[in-house]
Amino acid sequence: MTQSGRRFLTLVLGLVLGFLALVLVSGTAVALLGGGPAYRSVDSHPAVQKSFTGKSIYGEIGLLRARTSDPYQGLVIVRPSFPYPEGDSAFYEELALKTPVLRIALLDWFSSKSVRELEKLGEEAVKAAVLETVNSLLVLDKLETVYFSDYQILD
Helix, strand or coil, X not given: CCHHHHHHHHHHHHHHHHXXXXXXXXXXXXXXXXXXXXXXXXXXXXXXXXXXXCEEEECCCCCEEEECCCXXXXXXXXXXXXXXXXXXXXXXXXXXXXXXXXXXXXXXXXXXXXXXXXXHHHHHHHHHHHHHHHHCCCCCCCCCCCEEEEXXXXX
């Protein structure tokens, strides 16, 4: 390799290393001065739907799809929402922290029933059972009612 070829290679290598150093220094500066991580932790203040009744609605459990206990496995689709006292941030936090446990408990309850049992119970009795299941897992307060924005039994 010639002298000019080595100089060119050294120059290119120096530019690449300089660029990498610049990226590392600027990235570190942004991370240190940027005010923390790029993700957000769970807010302690609920972002909830408010009503005119002094209640807030907790619907973070979301849409549940549960297979029934039938041999052919029917499907239950339900989206529960729970009114709770407006401004009760401690109770909201308990609901938010227990959401995964509540989802599993409700999926287990629906999966333990057959399509025929669910149809025989009717929506009001299913709501009462859902409410009982959820309340059995709560410590700070109890919910009084449940709403289903979606409720379907498919066989």
